[in-house]
Amino acid sequence: MSAHGRQGATIEVQGLTKRFGTVVAIDDLEFTVSPGRVTGFLGPNGAGKTTTLRILLGLVAPSAGTATIGGRRYQELDHPLSQVGALLEATSFHPSRRALDHLRMVAMAAGIDQRRAGAVLDLVGLSDVANRRVAGFSLGMRQRLSLATALLGDPAVLVLDEPSNGLDPAGIAWLREFLRFLANEGRTVLVSSHLLAEMALTLDDVVIISGGTLRAQGPLSALTSRLHSVMRVRTPEPDRLVAVLEGAAIAYRRSDDGAIEIEGIEPEQLGPLLAASQVVLYELVRERSDLESLFLSLTAGAGGDATHLGGRDDRTPGAHWRPASRPRGTT
């Protein structure tokens, strides 16, 4: 890629709605994606990720709302491939066409220097098979060729739909490093996945959707800090426990079965605190101890308001938690 780096544009999705007949695929979706960061666009299969990305890229017309890149719709961009690189599926090649010819064809249509075709093949490690027909490619090789196509115009914005599909663990590790490298150059990187754990290592921000609606968005760190600090405590003297927690300004919630769920503190800190207060405990369990289960809980079911994970767009994080002694992390 260019050594000087490229300043990406902001992706903005506002009030985006898409209906296919009577089916509402996307419902009033709203989020932003910032340059210089790797943003994960996460949700289970069928959540509406691909439809959202296809609207963003001008392939599908929205029923309402807008999706813009640097304030302009994709169709309004002067040289779209030199501004936005997209990877949508690993199957969009003519099987009889050679890999290099596929890239030359795209370069020709987009008015990009033909020599870039060889350069991007090199970049994704496919130089050896440049003159082989795509029909003989593995899914992983096709995925790399898709990525090469996305990079052809040296775009400052990258939109990648499930780029890790078909990649082996080494390929996924390579992809993660590559995305990190691109974001560090200042590019905007939006990458969708139905597997949070696979991408978590490289993500700065997350946008989580389910059933076509936004479930959470913000920095991944806010998500991780939350999931490691949720603990479930059973005690015969809940009122005393609550008093201790309120005294220490620790967020908690009484669950229906009488247990108390505590947020924002590690067991190593909570244990000594409760011992000092001599609160009797029957049980102290750390719940939702991995990203995947929090992801599942965020994306399960429908309805409800989206969770804003804090960070720059800090609107009452974790609104159902109390007390309101914020910011988080003061304990």
Add this chain to the structure above:
Amino acid sequence: MTRLVRAELFKLRTTPGPWVVLAATLGFTALGIVAAFLVSKGVVITRGGAVRRHLEFVAPTTVNRLRRLIGAGFEGGGVWMAAVIGVLGITGEYRHKVMTTTLLAQPVRWRVLVAKSIASVIWGLGLGIASLVIVAAMGVPLFVSQGGALSALSHQVGAVVPGLLGAFALMALLGVGFGSLLQNQVASVLVVLGVALILEPIFDGLVPAAGRWLPSAAAAAVAGGSLATGTAHAQLLAWWLAVIVLVAWGLVPTVLGFFATFSRDVT
């Protein structure tokens, strides 16, 4: 637009489909050449009572037959291969999902469709020229070896070639139209060939007066009228009217296809 057309031409030549179609065009042209030499010498009734047409292989001499030799690409049915090229250029992209890549490079869709139309017309012209090359390489030596007079043949070239190339070019446009309307590759090829081989002859037989407005008959009129055979085609349209009719056969489905399917969501 130039670079889009160049990209479309590049796409066509980097897949095997158009080359197969070129080979088929050459094959049909060869059949057309042979047909131009076959002359019926009456009917022979064998001793068993069976009726057998007696054919003789001789160099054409009449104006009509000389023109049929030069226009062998048309006479042999090769002109329909130009329509297949138009179909392939557009439906191949839907079939292999290359349309997504195409529309990412050029999101303004009518430009893509115009570029595809131009590229297909260029290929159509190429197929027409290829048919003439085969006529020169195979038909002319055969003509000379059978004692034909070259001057008589060359005299008819000017009358046939413009119409022949026009028919090839406009048939390619018709293919783009059907392809953009139907999107499905197999269905489009079947519909185009079905119209050519089944619907038109039936229609011709039932309503001869209307048959001349159909693509083959219009193409025949474009290609010089006298190329056409059969009594049903006796009343061909004037060449200029036939050009308009054939352009309409290409443009109407293309425009319909643009609004009905091509401008829709690509999922």
